Each structure stands twice: as structure tokens, then as C-alpha cells.
Amino acid sequence: MKRKIVLNLICFLFLSVVLNSRVHAQEKDYRAYSIYVYNFIKYIEWPESSKEGEFVIAVIGDSPITKELRALAASKKANGQTILVRNIVSLTEIGNAQILYISTGKSSLIKDVLEKTKNVPTLVIAEREGLVKKGAGINFLTLDDETLKFELNKKAIEGHNLRISQTLISLAFVEK
Amino acid sequence: MTITPEMRNTYLFSRLLLTAFLCFVFPFLSIAQDTLHTNDSLYKMETADIYEMSIEQLQKLKAVGVSSDLEKLINSLIGVASKKPLSGRESPSIVTLITQEEIKNSGARDLIDILNLVPGMDFGVDVEGVIGIGLRGNWAHEGKVLLLLDGQEMNEVLFGTTQFGNHISVDQIKRIEIIRGPGSAIYGGYAEYGVINIITRNGEDINGISAVATYGQMQKSFARRNLSLSGGYKKGELDFSIAGSIGEAKRSDQVYTDVYGGSYDMNKFSAINPANLNVGFKFRNFSTRFILDNYAVRSADGYDAVREPYWGKFNSKFCEIKYELKLGKKLTIIPKINYKNQIPWNTEGDSITDPYYKIADRYTGNLNVSYNYSRKLNITIGGEVFNDRAEDRVEGSYYADSAKKVSYLNEAVFAQALMKFRLINIIVGARFDNHNIYGSSFVPRVGLTKKIDKFHFKVLYSNAFRAPTIENINLTDSTGMKPERTSVIEFEAGYQLNRKSIVTVNLFDITTRGTIIYYFDNNTGMDAYHNVGSNGTRGGEFEYKIKDHWGYINLNYSFYTASGKGKIEDYEVPQNKSVLLAFSAHKANLNVNFNYTRHFTINPSVSFQSDRYACTSIDTMGNGIIEKLPAVVYANLFLRYVNIVKGLDVGVGVYNIFNERVRYIQPYNSLHAPLPGLSREFAIKVSYSFGFKKKEEGTE
Numbered sequence: 111m112k113r114k115i116v117l118n119l120i121c122f123l124f125l126s127v128v129l130n131s132r133v134h135a136q137e138k139d140y141r142a143y144s145i146y147v148y149n150f151i152k153y154i155e156w157p158e159s160s161k162e163g164e165f166v167i168a169v170i171g172d173s174p175i176t177k178e179l180r181a182l183a184a185s186k187k188a189n190g191q192t193i194l195v196r197n198i199v200s201l202t203e204i205g206n207a208q209i210l211y212i213s214t215g216k217s218s219l220i221k222d223v224l225e226k227t228k229n230v231p232t233l234v235i236a237e238r239e240g241l242v243k244k245g246a247g248i249n250f251l252t253l254d255d256e257t258l259k260f261e262l263n264k265k266a267i268e269g270h271n272l273r274i275s276q277t278l279i280s281l282a283f284v285e286k
Numbered sequence: 287m288t289i290t291p292e293m294r295n296t297y298l299f300s301r302l303l304l305t306a307f308l309c310f311v312f313p314f315l316s317i318a319q320d321t322l323h324t325n326d327s328l329y330k331m332e333t334a335d336i337y338e339m340s341i342e343q344l345q346k347l348k349a350v351g352v353s354s355d356l357e358k359l360i361n362s363l364i365g366v367a368s369k370k371p372l373s374g375r376e377s378p379s380i381v382t383l384i385t386q387e388e389i390k391n392s393g394a395r396d397l398i399d400i401l402n403l404v405p406g407m408d409f410g411v412d413v414e415g416v417i418g419i420g421l422r423g424n425w426a427h428e429g430k431v432l433l434l435l436d437g438q439e440m441n442e443v444l445f446g447t448t449q450f451g452n453h454i455s456v457d458q459i460k461r462i463e464i465i466r467g468p469g470s471a472i473y474g475g476y477a478e479y480g481v482i483n484i485i486t487r488n489g490e491d492i493n494g495i496s497a498v499a500t501y502g503q504m505q506k507s508f509a510r511r512n513l514s515l516s517g518g519y520k521k522g523e524l525d526f527s528i529a530g531s532i533g534e535a536k537r538s539d540q541v542y543t544d545v546y547g548g549s550y551d552m553n554k555f556s557a558i559n560p561a562n563l564n565v566g567f568k569f570r571n572f573s574t575r576f577i578l579d580n581y582a583v584r585s586a587d588g589y590d591a592v593r594e595p596y597w598g599k600f601n602s603k604f605c606e607i608k609y610e611l612k613l614g615k616k617l618t619i620i621p622k623i624n625y626k627n628q629i630p631w632n633t634e635g636d637s638i639t640d641p642y643y644k645i646a647d648r649y650t651g652n653l654n655v656s657y658n659y660s661r662k663l664n665i666t667i668g669g670e671v672f673n674d675r676a677e678d679r680v681e682g683s684y685y686a687d688s689a690k691k692v693s694y695l696n697e698a699v700f701a702q703a704l705m706k707f708r709l710i711n712i713i714v715g716a717r718f719d720n721h722n723i724y725g726s727s728f729v730p731r732v733g734l735t736k737k738i739d740k741f742h743f744k745v746l747y748s749n750a751f752r753a754p755t756i757e758n759i760n761l762t763d764s765t766g767m768k769p770e771r772t773s774v775i776e777f778e779a780g781y782q783l784n785r786k787s788i789v790t791v792n793l794f795d796i797t798t799r800g801t802i803i804y805y806f807d808n809n810t811g812m813d814a815y816h817n818v819g820s821n822g823t824r825g826g827e828f829e830y831k832i833k834d835h836w837g838y839i840n841l842n843y844s845f846y847t848a849s850g851k852g853k854i855e856d857y858e859v860p861q862n863k864s865v866l867l868a869f870s871a872h873k874a875n876l877n878v879n880f881n882y883t884r885h886f887t888i889n890p891s892v893s894f895q896s897d898r899y900a901c902t903s904i905d906t907m908g909n910g911i912i913e914k915l916p917a918v919v920y921a922n923l924f925l926r927y928v929n930i931v932k933g934l935d936v937g938v939g940v941y942n943i944f945n946e947r948v949r950y951i952q953p954y955n956s957l958h959a960p961l962p963g964l965s966r967e968f969a970i971k972v973s974y975s976f977g978f979k980k981k982e983e984g985t986e
Contacts, residue, residue, distance in 0.1 A: 139351035
């Protein structure tokens, strides 16, 4: 009897798993991320040299954030500048981007990114938690209740000749 | 062809699994329903420009787009295992969360129905018709599982026991958080093996008046007649609730036969009658609660031999005053005062047994300080002092040294650090108790947990203790009484297979030393307690949950063995050293909810328990004979229709469909034969709510 029961259970579980396997895992809401990016633009001041021409957001790595940032670019301006979103595959393509967004899959490039953007007015935003410790200006994080928040490295941002408003600092977990 | 019980069980179990499977497949063939987007309410702003949302709205944005019903459940915060609430998957204990929705859908008649479906939980008979709890193969009735009702310790102070069966009204419960492992590092000496934290509905939840009436009918007689009334109100920062329940029920309609061959008809003498009042008041950071809990048990089984029927009464009062002082965003200080007054195991006595009438009080002061040093570090420290007092009201009966009254003092300090890193959470905590009679106990614990996308794990090591109770101290023999000490190692791994299902597996190893054991001292002719040897179990638990708009399926399996652990004669089974008395080594539960329509749900449940061992008779020397009882399958079906008219819900159910013999076995060999439980029962539950802002069912 025990053997039959165990077999029944195994069959039940196996079929259940197979039938359910078509469903994808819980996904990030990248629109929320893009809203935050827009607010970073609002509450951070770039030097005069960056206020001309297009406001470039470069996204390194293949990420759904690109689509959401393009939707942002289509409807909003960055303090009067037209927003241009570029998806790049190599750091050589950074150019004069005002924002460099490091998608989760490219987090390991942080060291190279910092080297490439040294002394350049580029805000480095990382998707993975903890990268502000390694020199990123901002990284996103998720609280226990799934609320989206961000960490901010004041020193790193100011090192890129950018000024942060107190409003933004008050919203952030600040890396000391 | 003769159909044996084994064949019948296999057939029935297979059919029920198939039914549940079909319930599961059906939703995939149906049209998927839209799920509410987590951030939808923020995106549907009147301004239409989502990028210009206010700072307040910005701070409410969620990182995830859509939470499935399952994700909402498994990611909901649980506070029972850590002073600071964490999601169930990161909580530093093996935890179970039972929601109001699950309780309502299951048609649970009492806590036994609910807890029987939890992995590792089981029930046995103590004495005098009282049913207690077992966990992971271990008898935990006397002060080893802490039962909290809205923060009040329900365990009676004299022996530490809790009494199950038509006791606490399940109709008033909002959620139950369970630690299926040790909790002493937080809760002290009643939480050696586990914690059951019951949270009832507050004023905001009730927001009006509601009534629930339940009637159950067994084969020979009514099973229960219960009434529950609740009222609640919230306005601004004031929240008030009052809930009461009263009822009468029977433990069984069968015949109890003791080990000597004597018997009595439980249909006549097995009443279990509760009366409970629970009042809560909260204004801003101040809150207070008062609970009155009376429970009367009619029985004739006594300690072993059948005797004249009598009442055993458990009357308790609980009171709490609490203030939550928030100093800035980081520091919270909570002073709390609790008082409980209890008269447990109160009997009048007869020509054979002495009366028992002792009043016990516990006065507790507790201070808890929580400091969020940063997002990644929370530190909690605190202290607790309680004074236990008891008075023997029986003429001619005394505590030790001919005293009518005793008074004990216990002081405790505790601390916990919760560190959250990207790859791991580390929880380190400890509690130190010092009792003026039996001395000190130090119980540290350490836990490593983390949820990484779909995967989560927990590695836990905990020390715990069972505090000797007033009667343990009073009835100690010449060897003296010390706290019973337990160490537990646990490992859990879970994987979210997809949006709708998750599988979790855990392993545990429990070792208890200096186990406090009751015995009858033939030399003095008195009851006595002493610390003896060691015991324990090891095993594993498996859970599989599917939850979606069509309903849910909860499947679990638990296993334990006593092999390789110390043996205590009272608990062991001579013919099978791998199991302990009363509790099945293998247990599997299936609990299904299927939303046939928005208003009508079908809820089958099945519980399988493997062979058990029980003392059923005595040999010529008067020693108990341990007998193997066959495996059993209990099946229930509950049909529920909500909002027949606005606010009116009706449910009908049949419990123990196959009329299996329910037998509560004594988990220690003290010559009490298995106590029969409920036979097949048909029940109807009618609830009516007035003045509610009624939520749509299924979104509770």
C-alpha cells in the first residue's frame, strides 16, 4: 500500500510541475525603474558642458529597461534636452552619455565602467544591489515588501562633477 | 473478493489525489483572468503623467510588476520567528502561515482540524480527556509548544499545557503563524519545540458586526453547537474589537475502553464546552487586551481506568497593556505588562481521586528595544521579569513544606542581531533566563537565510529549553528539577517552480537532554517529576503549494525517526525503536480549494497517517502492552457559498467521510488506552456580517 501511495504522489507532483512549467517567474516592473531614472535626472544637476545637445542614456547589456527608457524619452525631456536612449554592447560606445545604466547581467563590468567614466560627467546607475560600494553612483534595491528603493554614493556622484539635491538624498539609502 | 482496509485506503487515496489533480488541471484549460498589476493604482493617476508622480507616490513604487496569488502569500511578512518581520522564505525558522481565507475555505471546526494539516503536527491524549499537541514525533503537550492568542500565552502556568478540541473559536482568526521548530531564544521556556501564534481580527478587519453559527451531527448525536459573535470599529487612530464565542461539543460518540477492560459511553460523557471573550483596544501607540477563556471537559477516563464521569475545568483571564514608543525612524521601545490568572485542571474529586483546585497567577513585565542601525542591521535587546504565584485551595492539600502558597521569580534578558547582506542574511540571538528555584538557562541561536530569485535556503542552529512549571517544581523528587534542554539543527531549501507553485524541503535533527518526565512514585504513592536521559527525533518535511485565481492546492509530507537518538522508556515502542508512541512516522496531507464560481468553492482535504503504536491493554504483571494500530486516511469535504445575500455565507461539510476510527493515543506509557475521537460528522456553518465594507471573496 505504501508503495502505491508513494507512486501516486510522485506522479501527481511530476505532472503538476510539467503542466505548470509554461509559466514565467515574477518579473521586474521596469517602468517603475524608468520613473526613478527620470527623477534622478530631475534631482541631479549636470555641468554646463552636458546641458547642450541630446541627453544620452546608455544602457549596457540586453535589458527590458531600454524599452521603458525609450517610452520615457518619447514623452519627456531632460531639463529641456531631448532624451536619447542607446543600447550599447561595448564600453567604447559610451561616448558622452550623461547616464550609463548597467543592467544586472553586466554588473561585473563595474570596474571597467568606472575606469572609462573617470572624471567624466556621467551618472553610473547599476541595477544590482551593492554596486555603490564599488563606485557606482546609484544602485537599485528591493525591500522585503518588494518596494523599489535605491542606494546612493554621494562621493562617487560628486566625483563625476554632478550635484545632487537634498530631496534625492532624503529618498536614498546613502552609502557612507 | 474481500476488500481489506489497506486496499480500501489505497483506492480512496488514489481517487482523492486524482480529484485534486483534475482540480489543478482544469484552471489551465480555462481562460486566464487578469491579475492586478502591483503598481497599477499609481499608474492610473489623474495627472496621466506617471513620470511626474509625487515623492510620496514614488516611494510606494514596487520593484515587481505582478505578484501572483502565491507570491503574495509566500512573500508576506511573518513576525513570529524574528522580532523584526521577514518574508516567510527568509524568516529564521521553519514556518507555516495559515490565512483566514484558508481557514474559512477548509471549513475547519477547530484548531485540531487546522493544525492536523501542518507538516509534523499531531495530537495525543494526556489524561482526563484532554488532548494535547505533538510535533515532529515528540510529545509537546506539557510546556513545549507555546500557544499565543493575540500575544497572550495560553499555556496554563501549573503544568504548561494547552488543551485542544473545540476550544478557541476558529471563526475569529485572521492568521496563524507557526514555528515548527524551537523558539526559546525569543519566547523562553514554553517554546522548546514550537510556537503557534494566533492573531484574531482587529476592529478594522471586522468593521461592523458578524455572527457565525455552527452545527455538527455525528452518527449517534450532535457533534457541536457553537456560536461566535464579533464586533469591531476603527476610526482614525482608534481601533476597538470585541469577540465572543460559546458552545458545546462532544469529543466522541464512541465507547472508550480502558486497558483493564472497563468502558464508558463517550456519547454521554465527553462534552468539551468553550466560552471565550476577547476585547482589544488600540489608540495611537497604546494598546490593551483582555481575554476571558473558560473550557470545560467532561470525561470518565481519568488517568487510566474508567471512573465516575466528572468535569475538568480550565478557566483563564489574560490582560495586557502595551505602549509602542517610536523615537525617530530607527528606535522603537515597547514596554509591556501582562497578567494572567488561571484555574486549570480544576476537578471536584470523588471517592477515588482527590479534588484539584489551584489558582495560579503570572505577572510579567517586558521591555523590548529595537534599533534599525541601517537598512542592513537591526538590533533588538530586551528584558523580561515574571512572577508566578499559586495557591492550593483544597483543604488539607499543600505544596512542599506544608505551604498553601508558592511564589517564584524569573528574570530574563534577550538580544538579537539581524544582518542583511546581498548574498545572505545572518541572524544571531540568545536569551538568558534565571529562575530563583531551578537556576539559569542560556539558549543561543544562529540562522543563515536568503532568498535568491526563485531559490531560498535556511541553515539554522538553535538551543531551546523547557522551563519547569510550578507543579514540576512542586512534585520534583529528591534528584531536584532542572530545565530540559534541546538543541535543533534545521536545513530548508525552497524553489519557486513558477508563478503559481513552490516546493520546499527541510531536514531537522532534535536532541533533548534532561527530559522532564512524569511518573508515579510507588514508594510515596504520589505523582512525581524528574529529569531523565535524553531523547529526540530527526526527519524531514516536504511541502508543495500551488495557488492561483482558481484556488489552491497544499500538499505536504512529513517523516520522523527516533533511530540514533536517546531513548526514554515512557516514549519508546519496544517492537520498533525507530518510532515513538502515538505519532505516525509518515504523514501526508492534501488540502484543496477550488473556486467553482466566484461565490461557490469546493474544498476537499485528505490526511494520511501511517501505523502508530499505542498501549491498549496490560499483561499479567500489570505492564502496558504496546500494540500497532493500522494506517488511517481521514478525508473531509466542505462546500462553501459566499454572499447568498449580501453578508450571508453558508458552508456545509462532511468530515471523516470514510468514518475511520479516530483515536488519540497517549504518547507516554502511562496505561491510558487510546481515546476515541469524532466519527463521521455532517456540519453546517452559517455566517452573517452586517455593516461591513464587504471585500469580494477570493481577494481576502
